[in-house]
Amino acid sequence: MISCGNDEERIRPQLGSITESVYASLTVQPDSLYDAHAAVGGIVAKVFVEEGENVSKGSEIMQITNDAPELNSQKAKLALELARENLKGNTAILKELNEDLEVARLKLKQDSLNYYRQKKLWEQNVGTQNEFDARKTAYEISQKNLLALKNRYKRTKNELQTQLEQAEVSYQTSLVASRDYTVKSELNGTVYSIYKEPGELVSLQEPVASVGSANNFIIEMLIDEVDIARVKVGQQVLITLDAYEGEVYMATLTKIYPQKNTRTQTFAAEARFIEPPAILYPGLSGEANIVISKKDKVVIIPRNYLVGEDQVKTDDGLITVKTGIYSMEKIEILAGLDTGTYIYKP
Structure with a gap:
């Protein structure tokens, strides 16, 4: 009033x-708005989306070009193929060692027969001491030679297996490095901003896009x-x-x-x-x-x-x-x- x-x-x-x-x-x-960054520096080769476009998690946003990762990936792949061939291929190092082992087994078998035959004759006072000692020495040398070849085979196999595993890791790492040159969405949402165009330089400190929830x-x-x-x-x-x-x-x-x-x-x-x-x-x-x-x-x-x-x-x-x-x-x-x-x- x-x-x-x-x-x-x-x-x-x-x-x-x-x-x-x-x-x-x-x-x-x-919600969940974030600035997307490239994991590596380089030149923008291609932008796959436009501002305002909806994307799903894992969708490609931008491709950064750099020849080094591709070359490293090819090099790692060749090293992997060589390591696999050395371990499992027809020209593998282990195949040659396996043949040496077979020869050593045959020689040990022959020297063993000669030794025990000579030992039996010597027990019957047949033959000379020098012949018995020579057979015994040859048998012992064959035993040691076979054991050394077995150890060498095992050691070489372990080394080749390790080299193969290392080559596989290097190859997978090179593939990850190649994927790092592709910027992808971390969520289902909308691309709200694109900060770089094809041909522009990208550094690790600069965001390349802004992505957030669509709804x-x-x-x-x-x-x-x-x-x-x-x-x-x-x-x-x-x-x-x-x-x-x-x-x-x-x-x-x-x-x-x-x-x-x-x-x-x-x-x-x-x-x-x-x-x-x-x-x-x-x-x-x-x-x-x-x-x-x-x-x-x-x-x-x-x-x-x-x-x-x-x-x-x-x-x-x-x-x-x-x-x-x-x-x-x-x-x-x-x-x-x-x-x-x-x-x-x-």
Whole structure:
């Protein structure tokens, strides 16, 4: 109620609802938004996607050209084929050693027969000492020679097996290095930006593309440090966006980052839409009001009718009141004023 009899605006307090909230600036960003980097430097050979195009996890985004990985891959492949041939092929080193082992076995068998035959004759006092010693020595040498060849065969086989395994690892590593020259998407989403064109130089420090979720968006908020102690995860958030003037969207506070930005004296927080707008774009800005508390059927007055921190102007002059929670436009009166008293706008 407004009266202009004394040229001063006046009203009576009302019973109503009041909501206390914390203000925050906001920016809308796709969920899981990240900058894609090339694992190696080089020249952009081809860009496979366009900005705004949907991609799946593992989809190729950009090809970086460099001859070195391809050459290294071919070299590693040749080394692998050689190692495999040495171990398992028709001209394998082990085949030759195996033939030497067979010869040594035959010689040992022959020397063994000669030794035991000569030993039996010697026990019958037939033959000479020199003949017996010669047969015995030849038999012992054949035994040692066969044992040495067996050890050599085993050692050579182990070495060739190790060389084959090393060649396989080198070849697989070279293939990975070749794949590093293809930038791929790490998630199912949308390519929001392409930073490099074919022919441009790519370094390890520069991002080549920006990729994020296609449908899920998060609300990034900055909350002043004087208010951060009053906000909690799970609180309701009222969202207004510059792109949707006059519309209010509901959201829920989902995350509060504990590290303060010393430059802006703010804390970062995140919220998620309960029912988002039909169309969202990265970087949309707006305002958020995080609901701290809400009361119904309380005495409220406009905040601009309050004089100082705890007084109002009435027909009897300034009186002191006890205030409660407040919003951007209203304030709760706990005591000192009722709905039947006129107050004047200072």
